[in-house]
Amino acid sequence: MQSFASLTISDLWIERAERDLCKGLSFSVQSGDVVRILGENGAGKSSLLKVIVGALSPEEGRIAYSGEDVTLDRSILQQDALYIGHSVGVKQRLSVAENIRWYCPDVCTNVLHEALKSLELIDYMDTPVKKLSAGQTRRVALARLWLSQKTLWLLDEPFASLDVKGVELLEERIQQHALAGGMVILTSHQNLLSLASRDVMLLP
Amino acid sequence: MTYSSFLKAEFLVLWRRKQDVFNALLFFIIVVVLFPIGVNSSPEFLAPAAAGIIWCATVLAVLMALESTFKEDHRDGSLEQLVVSGLSLPLLIVLKIIAQWLVVMLPLLITMPLLAEMLYLPSSGFWALIGTLLVGSPSLFFIGVIGGALTVSIKQGAMLVMLLILPFYLPVIIFSTLAVKAAQAGLPYSGFLAMLLAMSLLSLVISPFMTAIAVKASVNA
Numbered sequence A: 001m002q003s004f005a006s007l008t009i010s011d012l013w014i015e016r017a018e019r020d021l022c023k024g025l026s027f028s029v030q031s032g033d034v035v036r037i038l039g040e041n042g043a044g045k046s047s048l049l050k051v052i053v054g055a056l057s058p059e060e061g062r063i064a065y066s067g068e069d070v071t072l073d074r075s076i077l078q079q080d081a082l083y084i085g086h087s088v089g090v091k092q093r094l095s096v097a098e099n100i101r102w103y104c105p106d107v108c109t110n111v112l113h114e115a116l117k118s119l120e121l122i123d124y125m126d127t128p129v130k131k132l133s134a135g136q137t138r139r140v141a142l143a144r145l146w147l148s149q150k151t152l153w154l155l156d157e158p159f160a161s162l163d164v165k166g167v168e169l170l171e172e173r174i175q176q177h178a179l180a181g182g183m184v185i186l187t188s189h190q191n192l193l194s195l196a197s198r199d200v201m202l203l204p
Numbered sequence B: 001m002t003y004s005s006f007l008k009a010e011f012l013v014l015w016r017r018k019q020d021v022f023n024a025l026l027f028f029i030i031v032v033v034l035f036p037i038g039v040n041s042s043p044e045f046l047a048p049a050a051a052g053i054i055w056c057a058t059v060l061a062v063l064m065a066l067e068s069t070f071k072e073d074h075r076d077g078s079l080e081q082l083v084v085s086g087l088s089l090p091l092l093i094v095l096k097i098i099a100q101w102l103v104v105m106l107p108l109l110i111t112m113p114l115l116a117e118m119l120y121l122p123s124s125g126f127w128a129l130i131g132t133l134l135v136g137s138p139s140l141f142f143i144g145v146i147g148g149a150l151t152v153s154i155k156q157g158a159m160l161v162m163l164l165i166l167p168f169y170l171p172v173i174i175f176s177t178l179a180v181k182a183a184q185a186g187l188p189y190s191g192f193l194a195m196l197l198a199m200s201l202l203s204l205v206i207s208p209f210m211t212a213i214a215v216k217a218s219v220n221a
Ligand SMILES: Nc1ncnc2c1ncn2[C@@H]1O[C@H](COP(=O)(O)OP(=O)(O)O)[C@@H](O)[C@H]1O
Pocket: A016, A017, A019, A021, A039, A040, A041, A042, A043, A044, A045, A046, A047, A048, B220, B221
């Protein structure tokens, strides 16, 4: 993880389905920030995260990561970012442990076991993900937050389908990450006033 | 994610999907076996037609296998993870195709001696056939995967769209059967193999980039 990182977005214009989702949007995020993106359903919260991580192209605007302009080539940002979208990107045919090794190949077994224990997935380590529930599948994806060393977290509705304990666990982890100098941008309907240091509002 | 962890996961998934792979192989064998039964089982007819039959069956089996290349990855969101992994998407696609080629083509090649025997293909033609399959089939994969990426988010009629790439397969089929015919006639056929190799290399260079563009478009469709 980088000791100090920043993400600067300037004059961002995202158009999707012939509709402007945002125009002239600017904000910046720094180490220690937890930014929550607010907006109605369909306001473009998910699209904004996709644009930041480079899965979707904006019409206009600049994105800089730790001082480097990554507008055209997002790879520097991507190597340091962890993105979890609506479909969490967990392979259905692989087991929980195999999925984690796919994403974080260098993690050592003890650390893996610890993380799976805290996520209550340890008994399912060798179970194919397609036999898990939606909440458990999301936990498999969230294990990356414990096991990968990325600075920038982009989490799209990370609390969806999690139980109360899962929500608490995730809130705690997000806070730890921010304290350690990480950056978190998330979209959520949950009331996270205690958690988020700032809000970005997407107006329809 | 690293290139090696990606490749490892690809092989693991293919291993779990062995039923699908086996089905493609079975389909291939059935097509080849039905030919002598349905059309004409005399050696005079089959020996010259053997390479054509085997190549057509191969093309169909490869198309079937490629149609689903990205489907599962798209559904569970892991395709999106590849796009944003910070690794080179074209290179990941090359690795994916290499894994698919090994898993689909090796079993197919292993059945070849038996099928060639059934179609009365003389040994001169047999080695030419193996040669064309080894050098020519990579281009089938590299061209076909573009179609696989374009049809990721199409639920119905994906196979129909795949057929659109069939015309690009024609040169490969033509040069391959010509090579086997030349070999059977005792003529040199290395020129045809060189052509096939050139097509495979050309598609290796171009296709990963086109596929990457198609994948990026499909991820957000
Ligand atoms: N796959 C898609 N293809 C085309 N347009 C889309 C797609 N997904 C979303 N959109 C459009 O983008 C808008 C914003 O969607 P999204 O970013 O998912 O909103 P949110 O996450 O805030 O609910 C939607 O109103 C919709 O019109």
